[in-house]
Amino acid sequence: MLAIVTPVSFALLGIAFLLTVVRLVRGPSLPDRILALDTLNINAIALIVVYGIQLRSTLFFEVALLIAVMGFIGTVALTKYLQRGDIIELN
Amino acid sequence: MNLNTVVEAIVCVLLLTGSLFTLIGAIGLARLPDFFMRLHGPTKSTTLGVGGVVLASVVQFTSLRELTSLHEVLIPAFLFLTAPISAHMLAKTGIQQRVSLWAPTRGRPAPGGADDAPPPAGAAERDAEEPRA
Numbered sequence: 001m002l003a004i005v006t007p008v009s010f011a012l013l014g015i016a017f018l019l020t021v022v023r024l025v026r027g028p029s030l031p032d033r034i035l036a037l038d039t040l041n042i043n044a045i046a047l048i049v050v051y052g053i054q055l056r057s058t059l060f061f062e063v064a065l066l067i068a069v070m071g072f073i074g075t076v077a078l079t080k081y082l083q084r085g086d087i088i089e090l091n
Numbered sequence: 092m093n094l095n096t097v098v099e100a101i102v103c104v105l106l107l108t109g110s111l112f113t114l115i116g117a118i119g120l121a122r123l124p125d126f127f128m129r130l131h132g133p134t135k136s137t138t139l140g141v142g143g144v145v146l147a148s149v150v151q152f153t154s155l156r157e158l159t160s161l162h163e164v165l166i167p168a169f170l171f172l173t174a175p176i177s178a179h180m181l182a183k184t185g186i187q188q189r190v191s192l193w194a195p196t197r198g199r200p201a202p203g204g205a206d207d208a209p210p211p212a213g214a215a216e217r218d219a220e221e222p223r224a
Contacts, residue, residue, distance in 0.1 A: 001096075005103040009144075012110035016117035016137075023121050023129070029190045031181055032126055038177055039120055039133040045166065046113055046144045050106065053148050056155060061163050068166055072173040079180040083187055 006054045013050065017043050034078045041071030098154040102147045109143025112136050125193040126185050134178040142167040 020043060024036035045064045052060035077087050119132025145167050152160045192199065 001099050001103050005106055009106045009110040012107075012114045016110075016114045019114075019117040019121040029126060029185070029188060031185045031188060031190060032129065034184070035126075035130060035133060035181055036120065038181075039117065039137055042133065042137050042141055042170065043113060043117070045170075046109065046141045049141075049144050049148050049163075049166070050110075053102070053106070053151050056151075058152060058160065058163075061166065064166050065169070068169050068173075072169075072177060075177040076180060079177070079184045082184045083180075 002053075006050060009050050010047070013043060013047050017047070030082060031079075034075060034082070037078075038071060038075045041067055041074075045071075095154070098150060102151045105143050105147035105150065109140045109145075109147060112140030112143060114140075116140060125196050126190040127182065127196065128193070130178055130182060130185070134174050138167075138170050138174045141170055 017040070020036050020039045024033055024040070027033045027036055045067055048060050048064045048067070052058065052064075080087050113136070116132040116136030119136065120129050123129045123132065145163050149160060149163050152163070
C-alpha cells in the first residue's frame, strides 16, 4: 500500500513544485517572487520528508530542518531589503 | 488485520492528505488574481500539508524503530512559528511596494497612512526597472 502511495505523493508534490515555479517566473511583482521562493522551500521540505519515508532513513530530517531555517532567514532578509533598502541597519 | 496494516494505512492517509494540502496551496498560489490573495495559499495550506507529511513520517518511524521518534516534530513546529512571521513581513512589503490589486479587492492601503513610509534608498531605480500597473 505504501509502495503505491509514495509515488502518488511524489507526483502531487511535484505538480505543486511546478505550479510554484510558474508563479516564480510569471509573478508580476517582487513580493510575488519572494512568496514563490518561500513556497519552494516548504515544498522541498515536504519532498525530502517523503523521500525519507520511502528510503526508511531518518538521515533527512536534519536536512529538512536546515532548509526550513535557511528559507525563513532568506525570506526575512529579502522582505527587509525590499522594505528598507538595507538588511542589517547598524545606525 | 494485523498492526502493521493499520499503521501503513494511517501513514498512507496522512501522506495523501499532506500532499493534497500542499497541492491546493500551490494551486492557490498559481491561480488567484491578487498578491494579497495569493499570500493565503502558501501560508496556511502548504504549512498544514508539510505538517501532515511529517506526521506520517513520525508514525512510520515510530512503528519501525519501536520507540517514539518525536524530534521530527521540530520541523512543523518551526514552520508553524515562522509562517505567520514571513507572511506578515511579505504583506507589509506588498503594501509598501503598492502591488497592483484586483478590482473587487476591498480595503486598500490608505495614502499617507502608517505603512506609507518614505521610499527606501534604491527605490527609484527599482521603480524605473519595473513599472507597475
